[in-house]
């Protein structure tokens with residue numbers, strides 16, 4: 607059994623801690639809130655993020671990062687992408703041995719356009735990390751915490767590390783596949799959040815299922831286009847961390863990205879949306895990163911481009927729709943530009 611330091615005690619860090627604890631692992635769940643840590647340690651609840659879910663007593667909460675890492679043999683990072691560098695910058699001061707790093711966050715960093723595994727590699731010296739892996743797929747914390755059937759993918763450049771992650775998490779309600787395509791898994795998980803904001807927006811504007819299906823399908827096409835340019839395998843985008851996660855995020859009431867888009871479609875401002883949400887909406891920063899990256903790589907991403915203008919340049923949501931619908935005529939399959947394997 608492992609001793610896992612889970613860094614990030616929001617919805618997803620807490621839900622994954624339940625999976626790990628169910629599998630017999632000792633969990634040190636680190637977060638910044640003293641009040642939350644006391645609630646977890648004394649009453650075994652994290653009600654701010656997972657209402658009414660009793661946590662196993664083998665989950666121990668910490669607010670001291672060094673203490674949470676003390677005798678850990680595995681690190682699971684689940685903070686929002688924007689917090690990743692700060693947390694890694696602090697934690698490397700407390701490590702004196704190489705540990706496997708796993709992350710479960712979904713984002714791309716604006717400016718650098720780094721995937722999270724690349725941020726880990728930049729921030730943590732090689733002698734302090736034995737491997738870097740990601741776990742990603744259609745998985746809302748609210749359902750995982752209730753132990754509802756969930757499937758997910760683990761990926762690493764090191765096949766043994768991907769298998770380690772599979773064994774670490776696999777339970778009879780949490781099924782883990784492996785996939786060696788680290789780029790595709792991270793890109794699919796990050797970019798589906800952009801499309802989910804768009805799907806929510808169509809709902810807020812009063813459109814129905816046709817618009818949602820259109821956005822999901824054409825969204826997947828542009829995610830795959832960028833992914834292929836970056837070196838991903840096209841098959842990954844048909845898998846759990848691609849299509850699977852796109853479906854769940856564009857259709858679930860649990861999705862923060864979908865809900866944010868829905869509010870924008872109803873006419874709320876981005877500030878109002880963020881105030882109301884109180885949880886991370888990764889798709890917003892990722893839209894900026896993907897917009898920049900697509901420009902740099904010369905990849906056509908029309909949905910990402912109009913959403914970037916809505917989120918960062920006050921384009922109205924209605925204007926965004928007419929811009930997308932009024933694009934020049936295209937051939938569907940040629941437009942996908944997926945080269946044969």
Ligand SMILES: NC(=O)c1ccc[n+]([C@@H]2O[C@H](COP(=O)([O-])OP(=O)(O)OC[C@H]3O[C@@H](n4cnc5c(N)ncnc54)[C@H](O)[C@@H]3O)[C@@H](O)[C@H]2O)c1
Nearest residue numbers: 615616617618619684685686689711712746747885886888
């Ligand atoms: N919620 C889900 O169902 C789900 C599923 C899969 C992946 N994810 C991904 O997991 C990541 C975390 O999402 P979440 O749902 O847990 O978010 P959340 O909003 O529920 O919680 C975020 C947590 O991060 C903490 N945090 C913020 N800034 C921090 C910092 N600088 N240092 C330390 N902690 C900080 C917050 O205090 C909070 O505890 C995101 O990348 C998200 O896309 C979420």
Ligand SMILES: O=P(O)(O)OC[C@H](O)CO
Nearest residue numbers: 743744745860861862863
């Ligand atoms: O609630 P969201 O929109 O951040 O999505 C959560 C997960 O990524 C779904 O797999």
